[in-house]
Amino acid sequence: MTEFIPPGSRFVDLPSPFPMKRGGALSGARMAYETWGHPDPARSNAVLIVTGLSPDAHAASHDDDPSPGWWEQMLGPGKAIDTDRWFVICVNSLGSCKGSTGPASIDPTTGELYRLGFPELSIEDGADAAAHVVRALGIERLACVIGNSMGGMTALALLARHPGIARSHINICGAARALPFSIAIRSLQREAIRLDPKWNGGNYTEADYPESGMRMARKLGVITYRSALEWDGRFGRVRLDSDRRDDEDPFGLEFEVESYLEGHARRFVRRFDPNCYLYLSRSMDWFDIGESCGADTEAGLASLRMERALAIGVQTDILFPLQQQQQIADGLRAGGVDAHFLPLESPQGHDAFLVDIARFGPAVAGFLEALPPAVARGDR
Amino acid sequence: MTEFIPPGSRFVDLPSPFPMKRGGALSGARMAYETWGHPDPARSNAVLIVTGLSPDAHAASHDDDPSPGWWEQMLGPGKAIDTDRWFVICVNSLGSCKGSTGPASIDPTTGELYRLGFPELSIEDGADAAAHVVRALGIERLACVIGNSMGGMTALALLARHPGIARSHINICGAARALPFSIAIRSLQREAIRLDPKWNGGNYTEADYPESGMRMARKLGVITYRSALEWDGRFGRVRLDSDRRDDEDPFGLEFEVESYLEGHARRFVRRFDPNCYLYLSRSMDWFDIGESCGADTEAGLASLRMERALAIGVQTDILFPLQQQQQIADGLRAGGVDAHFLPLESPQGHDAFLVDIARFGPAVAGFLEALPPAVARGDR
Numbered sequence: 001m002t003e004f005i006p007p008g009s010r011f012v013d014l015p016s017p018f019p020m021k022r023g024g025a026l027s028g029a030r031m032a033y034e035t036w037g038h039p040d041p042a043r044s045n046a047v048l049i050v051t052g053l054s055p056d057a058h059a060a061s062h063d064d065d066p067s068p069g070w071w072e073q074m075l076g077p078g079k080a081i082d083t084d085r086w087f088v089i090c091v092n093s094l095g096s097c098k099g100s101t102g103p104a105s106i107d108p109t110t111g112e113l114y115r116l117g118f119p120e121l122s123i124e125d126g127a128d129a130a131a132h133v134v135r136a137l138g139i140e141r142l143a144c145v146i147g148n149s150m151g152g153m154t155a156l157a158l159l160a161r162h163p164g165i166a167r168s169h170i171n172i173c174g175a176a177r178a179l180p181f182s183i184a185i186r187s188l189q190r191e192a193i194r195l196d197p198k199w200n201g202g203n204y205t206e207a208d209y210p211e212s213g214m215r216m217a218r219k220l221g222v223i224t225y226r227s228a229l230e231w232d233g234r235f236g237r238v239r240l241d242s243d244r245r246d247d248e249d250p251f252g253l254e255f256e257v258e259s260y261l262e263g264h265a266r267r268f269v270r271r272f273d274p275n276c277y278l279y280l281s282r283s284m285d286w287f288d289i290g291e292s293c294g295a296d297t298e299a300g301l302a303s304l305r306m307e308r309a310l311a312i313g314v315q316t317d318i319l320f321p322l323q324q325q326q327q328i329a330d331g332l333r334a335g336g337v338d339a340h341f342l343p344l345e346s347p348q349g350h351d352a353f354l355v356d357i358a359r360f361g362p363a364v365a366g367f368l369e370a371l372p373p374a375v376a377r378g379d380r
Numbered sequence: 381m382t383e384f385i386p387p388g389s390r391f392v393d394l395p396s397p398f399p400m401k402r403g404g405a406l407s408g409a410r411m412a413y414e415t416w417g418h419p420d421p422a423r424s425n426a427v428l429i430v431t432g433l434s435p436d437a438h439a440a441s442h443d444d445d446p447s448p449g450w451w452e453q454m455l456g457p458g459k460a461i462d463t464d465r466w467f468v469i470c471v472n473s474l475g476s477c478k479g480s481t482g483p484a485s486i487d488p489t490t491g492e493l494y495r496l497g498f499p500e501l502s503i504e505d506g507a508d509a510a511a512h513v514v515r516a517l518g519i520e521r522l523a524c525v526i527g528n529s530m531g532g533m534t535a536l537a538l539l540a541r542h543p544g545i546a547r548s549h550i551n552i553c554g555a556a557r558a559l560p561f562s563i564a565i566r567s568l569q570r571e572a573i574r575l576d577p578k579w580n581g582g583n584y585t586e587a588d589y590p591e592s593g594m595r596m597a598r599k600l601g602v603i604t605y606r607s608a609l610e611w612d613g614r615f616g617r618v619r620l621d622s623d624r625r626d627d628e629d630p631f632g633l634e635f636e637v638e639s640y641l642e643g644h645a646r647r648f649v650r651r652f653d654p655n656c657y658l659y660l661s662r663s664m665d666w667f668d669i670g671e672s673c674g675a676d677t678e679a680g681l682a683s684l685r686m687e688r689a690l691a692i693g694v695q696t697d698i699l700f701p702l703q704q705q706q707q708i709a710d711g712l713r714a715g716g717v718d719a720h721f722l723p724l725e726s727p728q729g730h731d732a733f734l735v736d737i738a739r740f741g742p743a744v745a746g747f748l749e750a751l752p753p754a755v756a757r758g759d760r
Contacts, residue, residue: 116630180615180637181608187638188599190631195592197577212575219568220600228561228701235560237668237675250496251570251658255665257560258567278631285635288617295617318698321608 006058008065024119032099037083044374052149056098080365094129097273104273127157142166177288192216227316227349301331309339386438388445404499412479417463424754432529436478460745474509477653484653507537557668572596607696607729681711689719
C-alpha cells in the first residue's frame with residue numbers, strides 16, 4: 001500500500017523467525033535486491049552495495065529494469081564499479097518500503113500492516129539481513145562491500161557481525177557512530193512527521209497522509225545533504241519569476257532556493273513511507289560500532305578484519321563530516337587493515353557521492369582495480 | 381497580549397506616520413530601548429547596540445532593572461563595552477514583541493492587534509527606527525554602532541541610510557546579504573510555524589497557540605546557532621537517564637542533545653510572538669546592502685562612510701559563515717574605511733558572541749579603547 005517496489009526487484013526470504021537485535025523477531029520477512037554482471041566460477045568477484053536511508057535496490061539500469069538507477073553513472077560496464085568484472089549486488093535496506101520488509105509491510109501474524117508494531121530496527125539488523133542475501137546468492141566472501149551514508153554504518157556492522165564476509169570495504173560519507181549534530185537533525189525530522197496530526201500515531205492512510213510532516217522532514221534533509229557553498233553558486237539570491245509566486249501568500253515561496261526545496265519535498269513525500277522513515281532514521285542515531293566495546297568506537301573499528309579499506313568523505317558534508325571518515329580509516333588501520341582516508345573537495349556536501357561522479361568515480365575505480373585477485377581460502 | 385516588555389524599558393515615539401520601505405506606514409508606533417552610562421557633555425560617547433532576531437533591549441542589568449541581561453558579561457562598568465566611558469543604548473528591534481511596535485502590537489487605526497496586517501517589515505525599517513531613537517536622545521553622531529547577527533544587517537542599513545550617524549562600527553557575526561543556506565533554514569522555520577494549524581493565518585490566541593510550530597522553528601534555530609564541534613564535546617552520545625525518558629513514546633527523547641533542544645524550545649515558544657518571528661525572519665532574507673547598487677553587495681559596502689570598522693566572525697558559524705564577515709571588512713575597506721576582519725576560533729558557532737566572552741570581550745574592548753577621541757564636526 002505504501003511500498004514502492006522497483007519492477008526489476010528480486011527477493012530472498014529471510015530465515016523465519018528472523019531475530020532482531022533489540023528484541024522481537026520478524027516472520028516471513030524478505031529482502032529485495034538487484035544484481036549486475038555475473039559471478040565468476042569461484043564466486044570471488046561479488047561487490048555488495050548497502051545504501052543510504054531512502055534509495056531502493058535499483059542502483060542502475062539492467063535488463064529487467066532499463067530505467068536509470070540512483071547510481072547510474074557509477075555502476076555498469078566500463079564504469080567505476082565495472083560490471084564487466086564485478087558481480088554487483090545492491091540490497092534495499094531492511095525496514096525500508098521499497099521491497100524489503102519494513103513497517104509498511106504486512107505483518108503475517110496479523111494480516112495488517114506492521115506500522116509501529118514493527119520491532120525496533122537497528123543498523124545491525126539491516127547488516128544481518130544483507131549478509132543473508134549475500135549467502136543466499138552463494139557468496140562466501142565478498143570482494144568488497146561498499147556502503148554510502150547510512151550504508152556506511154551498515155557495512156561496518158556487517159563486517160563486525162559477519163567476520164570474513166568481505167575482503168575489502170569502501171566507506172562513502174559514512175560514520176562509525178552517530179554524533180549529536182546529526183542526531184539533532186534526525187530527531188527534528190522525526191518530530192516534524194510525528195507532529196503532523198495526520199501521522200496519527202502511525203495509523204495514517206493514503207487519503208489522510210502526513211504530507212506536511214514529510215515535506216518538512218525532507219526539506220530539512222535536503223538542507224543537510226547539500227552545502228551552503230554549492231547553493232551560493234547555484235541559487236545566490238535569485239528570486240522566482242512572478243508567475244511562479246503566489247502573491248496572495250505573504251510568506252510563500254520567493255527565492256529559487258525555496259522552490260528547489262519545495263520541488264525536492266514534493267517528489268519525495270508520497271514516495272517514502274513515513275513510518276519506515278522514522279524507523280530507519282532512529283536506527284542511525286543508535287549506531288556506534290564501538291557499542292560492544294564499551295562505547296569505544298576506535299576499539300570497535302580496530303576489531304574489524306579485512307584486507308583493505310578506503311574511507312571517502314567530502315569537505316562540505318555537514319551531516320557525516322570528514323572527521324568521521326578519517327576516524328574510520330584511522331580506526332581500521334589501528335586494527336591492521338591497509339586502510340586509507342580520501343577527503344574530496346566536492347562542493348555538493350553529503351550528496352556529492354550521488355552527483356560528483358568526476359571525483360568519486362576515479363576514487364572507487366582505483367580502489368577496486370587495485371584489489372589483488374582473491375586467494376582461495378584453503379590456500380591461506 | 382503576546383508582548384514581553386522588560387520592566388526597565390524606556391520608549392521613544394516614532395514619527396507618525398512612520399513610512400515603511402516596502403510600502404505602508406505605521407501610526408503611533410514606538411521603540412523600546414534601555415541605556416547604560418551617561419552621555420558626555422558633547423554627547424560624543426554614545427554606542428548603539430542593535431540585536432539579533434529575538435533579544436529585547438535589556439542587554440545588561442541597570443538600576444531600573446537589576447536582572448541580568450542577554451549580554452551581561454559584555455556590558456557594564458569596566459567590561460568590554462565599558463559603561464564608565466560609553467553611553468550605551470540598546471534598542472528592541474522594530475517588528476519585535478518586546479516593547480517596540482510590531483505585529484503583536486495594537487494597530488491604533490483598528491484597535492485590534494496588527495497580526496498580518498502589519499506592513500511588510502524590512503531591515504531598513506528597523507534601521508530607520510533605531511536612527512530615530514538615537515536622535516531623540518540628542519545624539520548627532522554615535523561613537524560606534526555594534527550589530528550582532530541580524531543586528532549586523534541593521535547596522536549596515538543604518539550606516540547606508542543615515543550617513544554620518546556613526547564614526548565606527550563593529551559587525552558581529554553579521555552579513556551584508558542573506559545567502560541561500562540561511563534563507564532555506566529561515567524559510568523552513570517559517571513553514572513550521574505556518575503549518576501549525578493553530579497558527580490559523582496569524583489569528584492565534586493565547587489559549588490556541590501554535591506551540592508545536594514555534595518549538596520546531598526554535599529547535600532548528602538552535603541547531604544552526606551552535607556547532608557540531610561544540611556538541612560533540614558537550615553531549616557526545618550521552619543518553620538521558622530512564623527517569624527523564626518516556627518509555628511509552630517509541631520516538632521520544634533519548635539523547636541529551638534532544639533534551640537540550642527541547643529545553644531551549646520550551647523556554648522560547650511562549651516568550652516570542654509567532655507573527656513577529658515570521659516578520660523579522662523574512663526581513664533578513666530580503667536584506668542585501670547592495671540592493672540599491674544593482675544587487676552589487678561589494679558596491680553597497682564600499683559606499684558606506686565611517687572612520688573605522690571591525691567585522692568579527694566565528695569559524696564554526698554555519699548560519700552567518702566567516703566569509704560574510706570577511707566580505708564586510710573587505711567591502712568597507714574598498715570604500716576607504718579602516719576596516720579589519722577578525723576570525724575567532726570559538727567552538728560555539730553563531731551564538732559564540734553570547735557565550736564566548738573570553739574571545740569576544742577583548743576584541744570588542746580593544747576596538748573601542750583604540751577609538752580616537754571625537755573631533756567636533758565644525759573642526760573637520
